Amino acid sequence: MRAWTATARRVREEIGQEARYRHSIGVARTAERLAIAHGLSARRARTAGLLHDLARLWSKDRLLLEARRRKLPIDAFDLAHPVVIHAPVGAELARERFGVTDAGILSAIQKHTLGAAEMADLDAVLYIADAVEPGRVYDGRAAMLETALQDLDAGMRAVLESTLARNAERGLTPSPKTLACARAYGAVIPEELLHA
Ligand SMILES: [Fe+2]
Ligand SMILES: [Fe+2]
Secondary structure (H helix, E strand, O other), rough: OOOHHHHHHHHHHHOOOOHHHHHHHHHHHHHHHHHHHHHOHHHHHHHHHHHOOOOOOOOOHHHHHHHOOOOOOHHHHHHHHHHHHHHHHHHHHHHHHHHOOOOHHHHHHHHOOOOOOOOOOHHHHHHHHHHHHHOOOOOOOOHHHHHHOOOOHHHHHHHHHHHHHHHHHHOOOOOOHHHHHHHHHOOOOOOHHOOO
């Protein structure tokens, strides 16, 4: 518990913004609930949640620079939407600055924004927790959390379908990673996104 408090304090300093820090705590707690509900490690889920957004407030230029410096793969979608690079860069920061060596935690942080064709349960827990933590305010949030507490795959489908519906509404093409993730979970993909 002492270690947790010390880490949380460092995360608060590292992020440097109260709202983003509170979101990180909300994601950590929600990830922990989901992990316990599904017989996964509460500690790993909590750590992934706390550390997932370390680079979320970085500028586009800084994200691109730091990703290139670390030779992280950057695809066309990332270049068009550099904010998504905060996920892989965040995983690197968790390793470099917080000493995280657990590949499962690092993977969950890496995949938390776009998802991926292959998701471990811990990846899914963080992906869902990021979308449904109590600090987020939108219709259907609590229902999606309830669904995910009952059934992790159904929770993934619900979050992916809500994300894709929002993309379709705004005329935004999702990342190929998100589409691959949606296919892997059998989520319904809006017709217009299939021909984008
Ligand atoms: Fe994020
Ligand atoms: Fe987040």
